Amino acid sequence: MIIINKRNLFFLISVWLLSTLLSAQNVTISTPQTQLLLSVPNGGTPEQLYYGSRTSDADIRSICETACRRNAYPVYGMGYPCETALSVRHADGNLTLQMAVIGVKETRLTKENATLTVIELKDKVYPFFVNICYKAWQDADVIETWTEIRHEEKKPVQLQQFASAYLPVRRGNVWLSHLSGAWANEGQLCQEALQPGMKVIKNTDGVRNSQSAHAEVMFSLDGKPQENTGRVIGAALCYSGNYKLRIDTQEDDWHHFLAGINE
Template identity: 55%
Template sequence: MINFSKRIFLQALALMTLSGVANAENISMSTPKTSLVVDATKGGAFKFVYYGDKLTDADIATLQAGGTAGKDAYPVYGMIGESAAALSVRHADGNMTLEMDVDSYTTTTEKNAKVLKVKLKDRVYPFYVTVCYRAYNDVDIIEMWTEISNGEKSTVTLSQFDSAYLPIRRGNVWMSHFYGAWANEAQLSEEELKPGTFIIDNHDGTRNAQTSRGEVMFSLDGKGQKNTGRVIGAAICYSGNYKLRTVTDESEYHQFFAGIDEYNSEYHLAKNETFTTPVTAFSYSKEGMSGVSRNFHRWGRQYKLMNGNVERKILLNSWEGVYLNIKEPEMAQMMADIKSMGGELFVMDDGWFGNKYKRSIDNCALGDWVVDKDKLPHGIDGLLAEAKKQGIKFGIWLEPEMSNTKSELFEKHPEWVVKAPHRDLKCGRGGTQVVLDLSNPKVQDFVFSIVDDMMTKYPEIDYIKWDANMNISNHGSQYLTANNQSHLFIE
């Protein structure tokens, strides 16, 4: 049986043949309870057709006969300038327009998913966009991303390069999302979508969930309810700056875009280079916001988190107990305390390291990841032995992407920090904290080695608290070329 809303939708499509493509190449991507359908007719525009309840083969046949609803599946800028776009570029010759048609498509099967890749080509330029979808067969999640390829003679500049686009039919549609601040994270905001553009974005550079969050839900039947009503959820899977846009114009659709925030981040795509955007994951449920949340949780545990289906240990962290005043006897006492309360893990926080500069105050020693033997005479080995004696696990604090100007690392490698040319450093916590420039491969190797060496030397370490206490405040790379300074946030 087709439910009433789906039947009306399919009947409407059947009446649109004259305005659509009579022999549309409709492709369905399905999860256990949902389907997404696109029209990838070769030589034609790439069209969005449907996203919602799972369709049967008979439903697909009806869509095939009915043609397409007419919305672009990945809108581009240039020929219809007033419309919002997911992609805008400047070609090597200065042309700022795109006209993309379907060149080909492929479908492949992974262990637990089906992957569709639709390759689009500009009508004039050797410029390509492959729009990719991954539909899981065990969770109700469909991922979307793009692969943007430059076949032109020289560099193409990407001005807007979203991962995903989804049109949502207008009605009594409400949006739910999180916002907040330090110590006030994840405050829920709910509002009805009105004409205009609603933007959720992040410019922090190093932390992208302390203020706004890169997730959103759209309740299609009025203000969102926990367990009833149709809801679409979206989450961008990216650790950098992002932008979620919802554009409500004069059309019959809310238009949702998700991708890297292009703010001061235009990307110069070299000849023969392919830029792959981060995944945006979508879910749909008729069981309200909680239904979508459960879908994301199943997917996250199964595919995104290490040991996601294993219960987490009950832990005690040393920070609020002693702050930076780490001492071996106090660590042993805290281990005994958490054991006595039935806990399973003790985490030693900030303050355990430093050689020339001692980490007894937060203005020094970041980057100098050696044990302070004055505080811990028996080192990490002694703490691991104590944890084993108590019958619990041991964890440790790191912030390897940061440094202080008062550190041996900074004295040796001042060129490793994010810094604008001809400008004084703007420092964070303690008046000396700076961010290491992870666009530099040498810095990447250093940061990787901090974690790798620690885990190699002390494989019994069960947990790492990885902190991030400063945003990027000195936009500039001492490694990237002058022409590619706008790549900093991405690289």
């Protein structure tokens, strides 16, 4: 039988709270009017807690305690049921990834009036590394994001799917706006409500990648787009080659938006 008096109990609780605070780390990425909040615990999975209008410090603390967490960069291989941002075949033929946070770097880019945040990930088994980069402009409500992928395995690793960015969008009456068309009929506006299933916007024309579809979309979060009202999220893939935008809607509470090179 173990006997713990109040003093010892307080000490144990204090140690537990301290270890919890030390192991957890949240990163806030801000523009003048928007914020992205990430949970990046050392040795754990990077998770997105919030993306939306800029909030107060008190609201951020509340979000950290109550938010529905989503993987910030989902990878294939360990029970993730939706579309993944990254899947590979290791040198030994294994398809599994388990990415964990090994570091966070935050840099102020004074000349560009921006901040750069880099979330460093490493696979728990293989010498395989991913950096998730976020560049937040301080004079515009724009967050630029991309990934840097490398490995130190003894033989080549095959990249099978590798998105530059991933963003979960809360399900609701969400509409998608994008441009399509053909020769002499380019830039036709398409607007549609997002439904269960997969929506794909892609191009395989190489450098002529904006004649038909376009790698720019807008999500209207409050129903069918209106000219002067409503919340929107705009996204553009800045790439001059073949691309693929995927929006995966399954039985959970999110639309999963992924954008990158067309494999």
